[in-house]
Amino acid sequence: MDLRLxxxxxxxxxxxxxxxxxxxxxxxxxxxxxxxxxxxxEGLEERMAWERExxxxxxxxxxLPSEHGGRGASLIQQVIFAEEYARAGAPGRVNHVGEHxxxxxxxxxxxxxxxxRFLPGILRGEELWCQGYSEPGAxxxxxxxxTRARLDGGQWRIDGQKVWTSLxxxxxxxxxxxxxxxxxxxxxxxxxxxxxxxxAGIEVRPIVQITGTSEFxxxxxxxxxxxxxxxxxxxxxxxxxxxxxxxxxxGVATLGDQIGFERELRRVAEAARxxxxxxxxxxxxxxxxxxxxxxxxxxxxxxxxxxxDPRAASVAKLLWAPWHQRLxxxxxxxxxxxxxxxxxxxxELSDAQALFLFTRSDTIYAGSNEIQRNIVAERMLGLPxx
Amino acid sequence: xxxxxxxxxxxxxATVRSFLDRHATSTVVREAAxxxxxxxxxxxxxxxxxxxxxxxxxxxxxxGTGASFVEVGIALEELGRTLLPVPYLGTVVAAGALTGAVDxxxxxxxxxxxxxxxxxxxxxxxxxxxxxxxxxxESATLDxxxxxxxxxxxxxxxxLRARAGxxxxxxxxxxxxxxxxVEPLPTLxxxxxxxxxxxxxxxxxxxxxxxxxxxxRDLLAxxxxxxxxxxxxxxxxxxxxYLGERVQFGRPIGSFQALKHRCAxxxxxxxxxxxxxxxxxxxxxxxxxxxxxLAPLARAVCGESLWRVAAESIQLHGGIGFTWxxxxxxxxxxxxxxxxxxxxxxxxxxxxxxxxxxxxAP
Numbered sequence: 001m002d003l004r005l006x007x008x009x010x011x012x013x014x015x016x017x018x019x020x021x022x023x024x025x026x027x028x029x030x031x032x033x034x035x036x037x038x039x040x041x042e043g044l045e046e047r048m049a050w051e052r053e054x055x056x057x058x059x060x061x062x063x064l065p066s067e068h069g070g071r072g073a074s075l076i077q078q079v080i081f082a083e084e085y086a087r088a089g090a091p092g093r094v095n096h097v098g099e100h101x102x103x104x105x106x107x108x109x110x111x112x113x114x115x116x117r118f119l120p121g122i123l124r125g126e127e128l129w130c131q132g133y134s135e136p137g138a139x140x141x142x143x144x145x146x147t148r149a150r151l152d153g154g155q156w157r158i159d160g161q162k163v164w165t166s167l168x169x170x171x172x173x174x175x176x177x178x179x180x181x182x183x184x185x186x187x188x189x190x191x192x193x194x195x196x197x198x199x200a201g202i203e204v205r206p207i208v209q210i211t212g213t214s215e216f217x218x219x220x221x222x223x224x225x226x227x228x229x230x231x232x233x234x235x236x237x238x239x240x241x242x243x244x245x246x247x248x249x250x251g252v253a254t255l256g257d258q259i260g261f262e263r264e265l266r267r268v269a270e271a272a273r274x275x276x277x278x279x280x281x282x283x284x285x286x287x288x289x290x291x292x293x294x295x296x297x298x299x300x301x302x303x304x305x306x307x308x309d310p311r312a313a314s315v316a317k318l319l320w321a322p323w324h325q326r327l328x329x330x331x332x333x334x335x336x337x338x339x340x341x342x343x344x345x346x347x348e349l350s351d352a353q354a355l356f357l358f359t360r361s362d363t364i365y366a367g368s369n370e371i372q373r374n375i376v377a378e379r380m381l382g383l384p385x386x
Numbered sequence: 387x388x389x390x391x392x393x394x395x396x397x398x399x400a401t402v403r404s405f406l407d408r409h410a411t412s413t414v415v416r417e418a419a420x421x422x423x424x425x426x427x428x429x430x431x432x433x434x435x436x437x438x439x440x441x442x443x444x445x446x447x448x449x450g451t452g453a454s455f456v457e458v459g460i461a462l463e464e465l466g467r468t469l470l471p472v473p474y475l476g477t478v479v480a481a482g483a484l485t486g487a488v489d490x491x492x493x494x495x496x497x498x499x500x501x502x503x504x505x506x507x508x509x510x511x512x513x514x515x516x517x518x519x520x521x522x523x524e525s526a527t528l529d530x531x532x533x534x535x536x537x538x539x540x541x542x543x544x545x546l547r548a549r550a551g552x553x554x555x556x557x558x559x560x561x562x563x564x565x566x567x568v569e570p571l572p573t574l575x576x577x578x579x580x581x582x583x584x585x586x587x588x589x590x591x592x593x594x595x596x597x598x599x600x601x602x603r604d605l606l607a608x609x610x611x612x613x614x615x616x617x618x619x620x621x622x623x624x625x626x627x628y629l630g631e632r633v634q635f636g637r638p639i640g641s642f643q644a645l646k647h648r649c650a651x652x653x654x655x656x657x658x659x660x661x662x663x664x665x666x667x668x669x670x671x672x673x674x675x676x677x678x679x680l681a682p683l684a685r686a687v688c689g690e691s692l693w694r695v696a697a698e699s700i701q702l703h704g705g706i707g708f709t710w711x712x713x714x715x716x717x718x719x720x721x722x723x724x725x726x727x728x729x730x731x732x733x734x735x736x737x738x739x740x741x742x743x744x745x746x747a748p
Contacts (some may be wrong), residue, residue: 288739
């Protein structure tokens, strides 16, 4: 047990810090903090330009092996990058789905041809991806997917509907699971398809959220097409690939997120000092709780880093999602009555209000916390299935 | 960056656990705690003798094995699982405090005594009070009363926070010396007995000033953190096992989500507590500069995790959990006593947040 960074890792940290210091200037410096919780819609054009800057610097897909165009960086180096990135106040990343979900999936399960076709666009920060998993009838119960696809000559023809798709309005591509074997049930007969978003057969309808903004959309497939070779893994084996995507290391992202959480917490503490709310013992206690629990989450994420055990991811989510939600509540509580007013008509919200509202989704998306509790209870504690 | 235990450390854990499985059974614990005077003497003799656990982190020059506080933490966690009533926690915290004060010639012989089997208690929290140290060198004496000395009835030495005028100091006193009266007290938590120690011109040793006293208290906090994690894990394991066995409405009650989800929340909080405790135990030797913030934080996070698990354990066991016969109440009482002696976990959390600059120091 040695929880210090090695000299090589410290060097890497300095390299990241220097690069960010040199490149986060001019128009990019103005993006500081853009795209945080509840603000995913802000400054997308400029943030895409920043993604390309990151790509040119070789900072996207750090963990991918060099033969796939990455740096083969260790997990701890990926953590260092995520931490320094957040510490620098650099803008919210746009292509999380492409970089952290699709790229490792294609690297692990895809063909050489698919790797050549899809990885460079992600690593250059040019091609945006969205994820087509959830459907109106398949949320927590993902295996209830009803979207269908059939091979017709050299193409898959796709019909159905996806929902809660992040960034669907901007994405160039979607990875979707669809039922490709008629009459199949549950996790059998599904395929993992890569589908171009800009085509007549796809309609995207943004969902207006409780924040009044839209990050998520509904995606309708009506005779949408993609080339026959755009299936990852064997046709009918899509469940295995989809579960692989869900199982990829999340510790790195978690540790990076925590630096962002700390910034948010320090801002809430600052607001509490300004409003005088910090003088109230209840508020001071809640700030102390938030700090203490954030530290505990960090130690937990460090201890489980590198574990591909899905139970570790479930534990992490049970910790951070309600924590973030409570921080959102605290953010408006320290402002008091002031937080009942929108900043501008008709419904422009402050950071505190956006955090307060957006964090309601934290305990719902990426496997609701109730599903996570089932996973922990059954797979970690060994309690019997209901 | 490596958060895993070494081969040797895993072996140490396995050895201690297998020893405790044999010598610290529920029967042994209950006999000593509920029927005896709160001291399991025979296992204690083996722990310091054949297991050499009290000398773990003592310098080989002073007669110890020269391991780090991580190894001490492993032993504490394993003992925490059992609640075996032995003065291990005070002894290793005292050894750590004495090691920190080893520049003082007076500390060396005390450390050597611990290395050959002396038991120590510590009195470092506000609840203990702070007697007056007067004189210096060989003529230093202590006067006053020390309250709530955990394991005080069974210890040979006491390391305590005292004051010299208005200055806090860290001092040591031999509990067999003249001018010392140890009064055993009946306790809510019978697995960890207490004493009041009356000092009237008792010969004492000054080990250091306020910084040494603060560091000693941080060691105590880190030690309690790992101990609590061990106790909480055992308590949760027992509860989960019961939920898998107890059948109502024709199925094991552990299959009901209402109960499952509560266990999942407890498990998640306990995992975070475990990580925090391990980090704090490592920081004692590995990153001492981080300890002032970490120690109260770990004490609160881990102590609260034990409290939650212990309280839920009684509820989830139903009626049997409310009986004297079941061990659930032992963990429940240990949890609350640890919290009360800390001055409450809220205060510990505030302290951590102040030391991190989230809250202003008062």
